[in-house]
Amino acid sequence: MLENYSKPVQTALKKVKINVGDKISIKNGNELYEGLLMPRTELGDKDSIVVKLSSGYNIGVKYDKNMKITKLASKQDSKIELEKPKFDPKKPNVTIISTGGTIASKVEYKTGGVKAIENPQELLFNVPELKEIANIKFVKVLQKMSEDMDSIDWQDIAKAVVKELTLGNAVVITHGTDTMHYTAAALSFMLKDLHKPVIITGSQRSPDRGSSDAGMNLICAVHAALSDIGEVGVVMHGSTDDDYCNFNRGTRVRKMHSSRRDTFRTLGDTPIAQIYPDGKINILSSYRKKKDIKVSADTKFENKITLVKVYPGSDPDILNYYLKKGYKGIVIEGTGFGYVPTHARKSWIPTVKKISKKIPIVIVTQTLFGRVNSNVYEPLRILYHQTDAINGNDMLPEVALVKLGHILGHTKKLKEIKKLMTKNLVGEISERSTISD
C-alpha cells in the first residue's frame, strides 16, 4: 500500500508501523499536520507524504529525515450499525429520496477516495438529529454523482416525488451538488400544480468527515420540507459558518464555487428564506404558499437541446452543426445585454436568422446577473427584431436550457415556444415593474 512512496519514506513509515489509512501526525520544526495517511498516486512526488486533513483536503508534506512521524490511531474500517428508526405517530413523515452524490458517500480509507454508501439509512447514523424532527423514510432512486445525470434521471426523480407527496409525506431529495441547480430547474417545470415544498440538498464534503456540511444541510432541508413554502427549493449552507441555510428558489439558483459550502446562490433576487437548524425560518421574499392541491408529474422532455457561448472571434457555424445533428433548440449565452457578434468579421446574424426560422434560439446573458435588453443599441434591434431569436430576459443560462427542453417536450411550434419562453412560468423570469426592457 505504500508502493508509490520513495524508499526513505517507506522505511520511515514502516519503522513506526504506519500504513495507509492510519491517523498520523507529522511534526517538522514549527509545522504540525494531523490526518489520515493517503496512498501516493503514481504521478506525485514520491518524497511527499500525503495526509488528508480533517478539513477533507489532502496536503503533501515533503519528507525530511528530521521530521517526527507518529501513529495516532489505526485504520478504521468502521462498520456502521444501522439502527431501525422507531415510528412516532406524533411526528410528521418525511421521505428522503436518495439520488447519490457526495452526501451519499464516504471516504474510503484504503484509497483516500470517496465511495458511495450502499444504504441511505447510513445518513441517520451520521445525522441522528433527523429522527428527532420526523419519521424518516428512505427511497433510493439513483446512485449517481450529479455530473453523470441527465433528463431521464430528472424524470425518475419527478415521478418519485409525486408518489411520495401523494402519500402525504414531505419530500427531501439528496443529490450531488454539481448539477443540483439543473435538477432543481427541471423539477420546477415538471412538477405540475406543485403547492408543496420539494427540497433538494446535498453536501460539499462527505457526511463522515468532521468538516462535513451534510448534517446541517439535511436538518435544514427537513425543516424546509415541513414549511409552508410550496415550491422547489435548493436548501444549502447560506454562509461559510454553520449558522443557517438558504431556501433558494429552484429556478434562480446556481452553483457558484467549486469547493465552498455556501456555493449555492440565488442570482438576481434574494433567497426565499433562511432556514436555521433549530427550525426557525426567516422569510426574505414572497413565495407560493402551501396548498392542498394534487400535484402531477409532467415529465415530457426534449433532450436534443444545447447551450452555446459566444466569445470574441467565435464562429456561428456551430449552429449549423447542431441543426444538422437534429437538435431541436439552442440557448446562446450572449455578451452583456444579450449580444452576438453582429458587425464582426464573423457575424452571427445571418446564421441566427436562418436557424431561428427552423428551431428556437433563446438568448441569455453570460454575465449571469442582469437581463437581456432587446432595444437600446442597434445591434440588439438587429438580433431581436430582424431574426427570430427569443429574448431570454433574466433567465439563468442553465435554467433557460432546461425550460427549453421542457417546452419542446410539449410543442414544436415556434410561435408557441416563443410565447412560453418569454413568459414567467415558475419564477424563472423576474418581474420588473413598468419599465420596458
Place this chain on the structure above:
Amino acid sequence: MLENYSKPVQTALKKVKINVGDKISIKNGNELYEGLLMPRTELGDKDSIVVKLSSGYNIGVKYDKNMKITKLASKQDSKIELEKPKFDPKKPNVTIISTGGTIASKVEYKTGGVKAIENPQELLFNVPELKEIANIKFVKVLQKMSEDMDSIDWQDIAKAVVKELTLGNAVVITHGTDTMHYTAAALSFMLKDLHKPVIITGSQRSPDRGSSDAGMNLICAVHAALSDIGEVGVVMHGSTDDDYCNFNRGTRVRKMHSSRRDTFRTLGDTPIAQIYPDGKINILSSYRKKKDIKVSADTKFENKITLVKVYPGSDPDILNYYLKKGYKGIVIEGTGFGYVPTHARKSWIPTVKKISKKIPIVIVTQTLFGRVNSNVYEPLRILYHQTDAINGNDMLPEVALVKLGHILGHTKKLKEIKKLMTKNLVGEISERSTISD
C-alpha cells in the same frame, strides 16, 4: 417620425407640437414621467408612448386621453464645439487609445438609439476634468462595439499600447464593456515584460447621458495610468455609487452584470486597488511595481480555439466536430471541481482521451469561483490521470481561452502547452500555499 404610434397618440402629440427627440413630461394621476420622446418600433404596443428617462432607460407609458402631455424643450441636435487642449509641460502625458464601445458613443435623438462619436476628443467635452490631470492625446485604433472584436483587434491594440508606452506616455484604453475582460486578458499575455500600468475603461451608459458612468471611470483610469501599478487593469466603478473605481487585474476580472455600473468584478481575489476620482489610491493587494523596463508586443495568437460547456446529457461529439474543423485547442467548462460526465449514459471520457492526445483540452470550472481539483474523487482521477486533459486550476474560463490562443500561437507541442497552461504567467492562476489540490 411618429409613424408607428396609434392615431390617437399621434393626434395628442401633434396637438402640443411634440415630435420624436423633444423633451416632454407626461402626467397621469399620480404618475409623472420626464424624458425624451422616442420613436415607436414596429413591434411595440402602438398605444404606448416611449420615453427615455434620464436614467437612460426607456419606459412605455400607456396612452390615456386624460393624461397631460407637455413639451419641455425641443430636440437638441447639439453640435459639440471641440476645444483644442493646451499643452502644459508640468503635467504628465496620457494617451487615450480609443477602440469604440458605449464610452465612444452618444444617444442619437432621432432614433433613440446609440451612435458612435466620430472624434474621441468629444470625450474631453463631456469630461473636462481630464485636462486638469494630464495632457491628453487621443489615438483612435478602432471604432467597434466590443462584441464585434476578435484577436486581430487585440493585436492592433497591443501594438498601439507598446508604441505609446515607448514614447513615454501613460496609457488608457477606452473599450466596449461586453468583451473588455477578454481584451484585458489578451493584453496581459501579449505585452511582454510589462512593468507599467495599462488601463482599460469604458462605460455602461453613453457619456452624454446624465447618469453616465463614463466620466468617473475615465478620471479614475487616468489616475490609475499614472500610478506605480505595472499591470494591465480594468478600472471601472467599484460600487453603484459614484465613489470609487476598482483596479481589477486583467487576468482575474469578469463582466458580471448586463447593466449595473459596478459590473466588473475581480473573481477569487480582491481587486489590486480602489482608485478615487480625486486621485487617492487605496492598495488592497500585492502587484507588480512600475519599473523602467522596455515593453514589447508579442502578439502571436492561434484563433482556432473554442470554449465548450458541459451540462446534463451533453454530447461529447462536439469535440470531434471542433477537431475536424481544424481547431487547435479546446477549453471545457466542467462542473464543480472540473468534472465532465464520466459514468454517464454519454461519457465524455473516451472522446476527451482521444482528442486530448491530438490537441490540448483544458478544463476549468463553470462555477467561476473556486478551482479545479484533480484528485479527491474517482471521476476526477480518471479525467486528469487517464486522459491528457489539462487542469485549468482557478483560471476563469474566458482567461483560459485567451491564454490557450496565446500559448498555441507560440508552440503546438502538447507537453510544452501543458507546462505553460498550468504555470502562472501573469496572475491568471492564484497561488494556494502548500495545500495540494
